[in-house]
Amino acid sequence: MPNNTEIVARRIWVSRHFAGTLADAKVITDDLVKRGLIAGDDNERVALENALDRIGWDEIHAFNGELAKGQDIHEDGGGFFRRAIKALFGVKPKDPVVTHRDAARALIESLEGNS
Structure with missing residues (x-):
C-alpha cells in the first residue's frame, strides 16, 4: 500500500x-x-x-525524460511512474535505467563473444 x-x-x-x-x-x-x-x-x-x-519546465522535461527511458528491469509499472514523479520533484535516479531490451541485447552480445 x-x-x-x-x-x-x-x-x-x-x-x-x-x-x-x-x-x-x-x-x-x-x-x-x-x-x-x-x-x-x-x-x-x-x-x-x-x-x-x-515545478517548472526543467522538472517537466526531467519527468518526460524519465518516461522516455522506459521501464527498468528492476521496476514494476508503479516503480516506473514513481521514478518519473520523483524527477518531477527534482529527485535524481540513483542508477542508470536498463530496459528489458538493453538487458537482452547485452546477454546476446555476451553469448556471441563466447562462441
Missing part, C-alpha cells in the same frame, strides 16, 4: 497534469486531510505548496 507521500504526489501530479492549477492541488490536499490520509498541519501544507511552486 502506498504511503501518504506517494498518495499526495500521485494526486498532485494528476491535478497539475490535467488541470494545471495550484488551486486544484489545494482542493485535493484539503480532501486528503478530511479523509485522514495526510496530516493537516501547516508544515506539510507549506512544504507541499513550495514543492509545487518549484
